[in-house]
Amino acid sequence: MTTDVTIIGAGLGGLTLARVLHLHGIPATVYEAEPSPAARSQGGMLDIHDYNGQLALQAADLMDEFRSLILEGRQAMRILDRDGAVLFEEPDDGTGGRPEVQRGELRQILLDSLPAGTVRWGHKVSSTRALGEGRHEVTFADGSTLDTSLLVGADGAWSRVRPLLSTATPEYTGKSVIHTYLFDADTRHPAAAKAVGGGSMLAPTPTREIFAHRERGDTLHAYVGLTEPQEWSAAIDFTDAVVATARIAQAFDGWAPELTALITDTDTAPVLRPLYTLPIEHRWDRVPGVTLLGDAAHLTPPNGEGANLAMLDGAELGEALAAHPDDIDAALTAYEQAMFRRSAEAAVEGAEREERMFGEGTPHSLVDAFTAHERGH
Numbered sequence: 466m467t468t469d470v471t472i473i474g475a476g477l478g479g480l481t482l483a484r485v486l487h488l489h490g491i492p493a494t495v496y497e498a499e500p501s502p503a504a505r506s507q508g509g510m511l512d513i514h515d516y517n518g519q520l521a522l523q524a525a526d527l528m529d530e531f532r533s534l535i536l537e538g539r540q541a542m543r544i545l546d547r548d549g550a551v552l553f554e555e556p557d558d559g560t561g562g563r564p565e566v567q568r569g570e571l572r573q574i575l576l577d578s579l580p581a582g583t584v585r586w587g588h589k590v591s592s593t594r595a596l597g598e599g600r601h602e603v604t605f606a607d608g609s610t611l612d613t614s615l616l617v618g619a620d621g622a623w624s625r626v627r628p629l630l631s632t633a634t635p636e637y638t639g640k641s642v643i644h645t646y647l648f649d650a651d652t653r654h655p656a657a658a659k660a661v662g663g664g665s666m667l668a669p670t671p672t673r674e675i676f677a678h679r680e681r682g683d684t685l686h687a688y689v690g691l692t693e694p695q696e697w698s699a700a701i702d703f704t705d706a707v708v709a710t711a712r713i714a715q716a717f718d719g720w721a722p723e724l725t726a727l728i729t730d731t732d733t734a735p736v737l738r739p740l741y742t743l744p745i746e747h748r749w750d751r752v753p754g755v756t757l758l759g760d761a762a763h764l765t766p767p768n769g770e771g772a773n774l775a776m777l778d779g780a781e782l783g784e785a786l787a788a789h790p791d792d793i794d795a796a797l798t799a800y801e802q803a804m805f806r807r808s809a810e811a812a813v814e815g816a817e818r819e820e821r822m823f824g825e826g827t828p829h830s831l832v833d834a835f836t837a838h839e840r841g842h
């Protein structure tokens with residue numbers, strides 16, 4: 466195949482696609498809005514599953530590099546109630562099948578595996594349009610344009626490629642997450658560090674939740690979730706970190722201090738992230754010369770699968786293009802059929818799990834789900 470594949474977005478999905486294409490000798494260029502690989506902290510830990518994310522890393526021939534990133538012990542998990550009582554605890558015995566790595570480090574091994582110049586940083590796409598006969602024009606924020614016979618939107622929730630295929634737009638889920646970080650936690654924030662333990666900690670109620678991970682070193686990264694309309698967070702001035710932190714902490718009035726410390730003791734300004742979703746089972750009719758992967762195709766509320774699915778999409782699209790070098794449309798059809806089915810199943814299961822574990826009965830419903838799982842039910 467001689468077509469230069471144009472990929473928009475250097476997230477985990479777009480980079481996995483570029484890597485698998487490279488392994489098959491297919492040229493690709495990735496256009497990324499951010500000015501450099503270090504422009505934004507990639508934050509967060511991801512558990513990479515043996516049934517999707519790890520399959521993608523195998524296709525990318527990066528399993529050794531991936532293994533070197535695994536943070537030992539981080540599959541340990543505990544569930545606390547809002548008073549700080551430990552309701553459930555599971556150690557990391559190495560059999561979890563969901564090793565944890567830092568997202569930024571995973572992205573870096575993908576970047577390092579690509580020929581120099583594959584990613585064009587500082588190329589924010591502002592619009593796309595069809596030119597006919599499977600060709601598309603991409604316009605960048607600086608006014609420059611390119612046209613391509615194979616365009617892949619790997620540009621996340623607010624994809625500028627998606628309008629070529631679908632009228633769907635993300636809708637607010639009713640929940641927002643605030644990110645905080647506590648550094649050198651064992652010495653500087655010992656009560657919070659003890660509450661989080663060695664891996665992840667979940668303290669959910671039906672409308673409020675504090676989840677936290679122990680990242681590399683003894684950094685605690687907390688995800689503070691609130692079920693509130695967007696007007697609620699819009700009324701908070703996030704440019705004033707002190708005021709914003711106090712307002713969020715107020716929403717957790719009465720919670721155990723070692724849990725609220727994950728808000729009040731933050732070493733970084735709190736970052737608000739409203740959660741959006743595309744309709745479950747979002748799909749489109751085949752349009753020659755263009756497709757989507759990852760969040761651009763199937764954004765859901767966080768359910769532990771999004772990055773894993775984005776990588777598998779990238780790997781499978783790359784392999785489909787390699788398998789049909791003379792027939793791009795056959796490749797896109799094969800890829801999309803499998804991707805639509807897989808992402809719809811994951812979205813339905815994710816929504817059911819959310820309702821069952823984090824609905825009205827949480828945290829006890831969450832504990833029940835884990836103890837049933839431990840008993841093999």
Ligand SMILES: Cc1cc2nc3c(=O)[nH]c(=O)nc-3n(C[C@H](O)[C@H](O)[C@H](O)COP(=O)(O)OP(=O)(O)OC[C@H]3O[C@@H](n4cnc5c(N)ncnc54)[C@H](O)[C@@H]3O)c2cc1C
Nearest residue numbers: 474476477478498590620621759760769770771772773775
């Ligand atoms: C709070 C939270 C927790 C999560 N936890 C997990 C988890 O534990 N496990 C998991 O598997 N998933 C998790 N996810 C989901 C996961 O983050 C996403 O599903 C995943 O990042 C999707 O990858 P992607 O490559 O499709 O898109 P992205 O990671 O969003 O990458 C898109 C890329 O495109 C670039 N871009 C965007 N617009 C443009 C433009 N106009 N022009 C050029 N470039 C552009 C962006 O800068 C970015 O680099 C979580 C999500 C959230 C919000």
